[in-house]
Amino acid sequence: MTPKQKVMAALHGERTETVPGGLHGWGMYKFAHSGRLSDYSLEKEMWKIHGDELLRIESDFQETFRPDFMQLAEAFFESKKEIIHDTVHAGLLHAVRKLESRGVIDEFLDLVYDEPDELFERKFGHMRDLAVRYGEEIFIIFTTEGPVHDLLDSDGVLGFEEGMVALVQAPLLFDYLLQGMFERQLRYVEKAREYGAHSYSQSFSYLCPDMASPHMYRDRIFPIQRSFYREVEGMGLIPIICAWGWVTPIARYLAETGIRGLMVEESRKSFTNDIGEIREELGDGIGLFGNVSGEHTLLHGSVQDVRDEVLVQIEQAGRRGGFICSSGTPIAFGTPPENVHALIDTAKEYAL
Numbered sequence: 001m002t003p004k005q006k007v008m009a010a011l012h013g014e015r016t017e018t019v020p021g022g023l024h025g026w027g028m029y030k031f032a033h034s035g036r037l038s039d040y041s042l043e044k045e046m047w048k049i050h051g052d053e054l055l056r057i058e059s060d061f062q063e064t065f066r067p068d069f070m071q072l073a074e075a076f077f078e079s080k081k082e083i084i085h086d087t088v089h090a091g092l093l094h095a096v097r098k099l100e101s102r103g104v105i106d107e108f109l110d111l112v113y114d115e116p117d118e119l120f121e122r123k124f125g126h127m128r129d130l131a132v133r134y135g136e137e138i139f140i141i142f143t144t145e146g147p148v149h150d151l152l153d154s155d156g157v158l159g160f161e162e163g164m165v166a167l168v169q170a171p172l173l174f175d176y177l178l179q180g181m182f183e184r185q186l187r188y189v190e191k192a193r194e195y196g197a198h199s200y201s202q203s204f205s206y207l208c209p210d211m212a213s214p215h216m217y218r219d220r221i222f223p224i225q226r227s228f229y230r231e232v233e234g235m236g237l238i239p240i241i242c243a244w245g246w247v248t249p250i251a252r253y254l255a256e257t258g259i260r261g262l263m264v265e266e267s268r269k270s271f272t273n274d275i276g277e278i279r280e281e282l283g284d285g286i287g288l289f290g291n292v293s294g295e296h297t298l299l300h301g302s303v304q305d306v307r308d309e310v311l312v313q314i315e316q317a318g319r320r321g322g323f324i325c326s327s328g329t330p331i332a333f334g335t336p337p338e339n340v341h342a343l344i345d346t347a348k349e350y351a352l
Helices: 001-013 029-033 040-046 051-064 077-084 089-099 101-113 116-123 123-135 145-154 160-169 170-196 214-234 248-254 275-282 305-315 337-349
Strands: 067-076 139-144 199-204 238-243 260-263 287-288
Touching: 001 139, 001 214, 001 238, 001 260, 001 287, 029 051, 029 145, 040 287, 051 067, 051 145, 051 238, 051 337, 067 123, 077 089, 077 145, 089 101, 116 123, 116 170, 123 139, 139 170, 139 238, 145 160, 145 170, 145 199, 160 170, 160 199, 170 214, 170 260, 199 260, 275 287, 275 305, 305 337
Parallel strands: 067 139, 139 199, 199 238, 238 260, 260 287
Antiparallel strands: none
């Protein structure tokens, strides 16, 4: 099987000869690996790199580490924030944040969401070139922020505090705004397929059970996501959720959204994302990405530490198939390349 075939089989819950292995593609490690930066001081500048330069960065990373999947993670909503916070639109943004009416919400969203043809031609030509170069052999995942993040991020549409208050005090208009963002984002998903992506992954943050109750997720967010991901699959892309936060209490609901794969972050002080427990809650038939610690094991551990954690995760969640080894968080600055190799190679050598 090609790496692409292995990943696709795992995303349908199937058993593969060896475990697919790859890396969480979000973050700045690719740029650091290419020599563009060594800390977060230039992060916003890195998100502005596109075209041939970004093509070289992604290709160099792929050729060095040889993961079975290529996750192209793009912060394209960062450019929208320039529109959101332009003083010209201050009055409209104020009205949206007060959730004054559906008309105000529609006017704002029509302003913020660019036409997909123009956006992709400007920012995502590298994905089309990567698909030509690698698309027959390597599984390509296109990842963006999700509307929940775009709403509740500190400099997002509503901001965190105002957004969390609106979630409870203005539920109908909050849901209307969120639904409108999901619907407009579908236009970008369709364009991603045209540019060669095999899968669309969307980040889901702030409203996992470490910040909102499972019932809040089930009653308010789940119906919107279920409609969205069914549309994604209908467009010919394999839908994946990349969940930030405590996943276990809502894994059974996530399984019903229509996704084919779930990415989860590593455990934090306030919650534990045990990959074996999540596997049981998620059920079979859906691919689960591992969450090897990017902040501890990969950054500070030895090659053997990385191998040990990979093997434990496969035993806990991958013996029946449907498992893809991965890091739980973006790879941190200073992570030894040999540890990155160890994660991918250990998985690819493990015979099920």
